[in-house]
Amino acid sequence: MTVTNSESLSKDIVIQVRDLRKSYNGLVAVDGISFEVHHGEIFGMLGPNGAGKTTTVEILEGLRDLDSGEAYINGLDVTKNSKRVKGMIGVQLQQNAFFDNLNLRETLELFATLYDSDMSPEEALEKVDLAERAKSQYRHLSGGQKQRLSIAVALVNDPVAMFLDEPTTGLDPQARRNMWDLIDGLRSEGMAIMLTTHYMEEAEVLCDRVAVIDHGNIVAIDTPQALIDQLKSRGAESVRKDGVLTLEDVFIDLTGRSLIE
């Protein structure tokens, strides 16, 4: 991917990544990735475990150093302004957790203070439909409720960008659909949302654009429909009995492997 001048100057770019590289002890995790995410857009990174999705996201979140390349949020270099960047983004980590013995209200109060925000716990809980559980301690929540709380906490500072690292992994189908509705609703708040997933259905349902990532490289980047259309024009066949092409087929076609092994 090359970034043209017109794109980099575009005012509505919130997240911008150029030729990002990162290895751990000689093992390449991210091998030269470039993309950008706009206001009001849900951008998906679709790939198997170990493809480099989490590393990319955690560099943007200011949790990891990068080896080379550039990463900006709202024009701020994340490596140089990590505290400021942390203050203006919303984060849901892959293994997200809060204090077991605090109730939801207290958790949100605490995090509002950490982000120097005056959003009330009630307002944040309302947004994720957890208002009636304000007095429950975190440890008593179901898996889906925990994920929704982590979205509420991520919203507490009115972020310009939201990072969701595998937001529905481990959830039952009902809870997954609830999360999809919730994330879809966030789009209207105007922030840039970047989510990683290894569920092709999730990417198809939620994402405006998808980057297919494998072995630390982006192998394709486009709208889900465009990726499927391109595949169709190459005359590929579906793995499904009904013959409908999906992102799963796109992934197999691009990498020669299935998404979930």
Added chain:
Amino acid sequence: MRIYQAFIIAELKMFLRDRAALFWTLAFPTVMMVVFGLFNFGGFEPPEIGIVDRANNDASRVLVSVLKGEFDGEPLFNVPDSEDEDTLRADILEGDITGVMVIPEGFGEPGSTSVIDLTYDGRSAQEAEAARTILAQVLDGVFKTVADVPPEYRVENWATVSLTEVAGRGQGYKGFVVPGIVSLSIMQSALFGLVFTLVRLRNQGVLKRLHATPINPRHYLAGLLFTRMLLLIMQTYVLLLVGIFVSGVEVSPGYAMFWLEVIPLIILGGFGFAALGLAVSGIAKTENTAAPLANIITLPMMFLSGVFIPHSVIPDWVVAIAKWLPLTFLADAMRAMVNSGETLFIQGASLLGLLVWAAISFALAVKAFRWE
């Protein structure tokens, strides 16, 4: 400032809700105190008994030699140097020794029956009883049978022991062990408390989530340490009250300021152990490696720092090392203040020792701390 405040409030709430932790913090040392108080494992040391020898004849000299262990090397009594009766009686009242035995004139003369008076501190009744038993055995049995005693002194029924109780200030073994357990509990609560809290939160991913907010480690750790210090103060007060009302020891007799002066001691000692806990939590990856590591640090101190076992009964070369341990400094200062009513301000050596340990531990903790 708001951030520090928010963490302190959150930490306090969490701690009060963690009933199991609250229970174990107080229950375990309480049980230890009760057990050590009741069963009196003070038998490590021979009782401290002064001897006044009014007879000063061959028989009395043999008796004193046996008690001092001059025949086979094992002293039965720990005999102070002074032989002056008035000095020794004053020592009982001060709680410095357990009792005084007076060997009457004419002791051991053929055909006579002497009565040896053993005056003892009522506070140290258990130790006095042990001393009486030893003395009776020596008089009644050992003189007859021990090969080391010259045959001419192996006679029967020539002396008995009478007991006289006085009210002294001695606290005996429980007076030794209560401040020891209080100090030990400060170490355990500070070190293990920090290790397990941090390792658990790190494994759960809570610390990483905090790292994703625009705060510094000090914001979070200050709250954690502050609440731990509050807990240590509360815990120490509770355990000292258990010492007073359950074990029956006197805490800092006649010096009420103790209850305030002990606070800086708790904080200085507790901070060092908490920082050590922080360092351990940074070094250990999981709870499975954290527990053995924390135990390797605390177990030797439990036995070497004069908590249960007085330094007077462990080898000198061990004491030479053990006296530099942080728990030794804490237990020494605590014991001096609790037992003798000494002020905090004359514990300079112990406080300096604790300060150095706290600085070392804190430097280690800063280096080892990890969010994930």
